[in-house]
Amino acid sequence: MPPVLCEYCDSFDHDVHTCPYRVYVDATCTSVEKNINDMIDKMIENMKVIITEYSHCFNQSRENCNEPL
Secondary structure (H helix, E strand, O other): OOOOOOOOOOOOOOOHHHOOOHHHHHHHHHHHHHHHHHHHHHHHHHHHHHHHHOHHHHOOOHHHOOOOO
C-alpha cells in the first residue's frame, strides 16, 4: 500500500491524525474564517444602510430619482 500524504504539511512521514501542524493549521483556518464572516456581516450591514437611504429610488421612475442607479 502506498504511503498516505498528510493534507496539512504534504508529508509522507505521518498521516493527518498525527501531524504536528494540524492544531496550528486548524486554528489559523478558524481565525481566517471568522475574519471573513465578520467582514461579510459588516458588508451586509452597510448594504442595508445604503438600500434604506436610496429606497425612495425604487418606488420612483428613473427620471425622478436624483441619484444614478
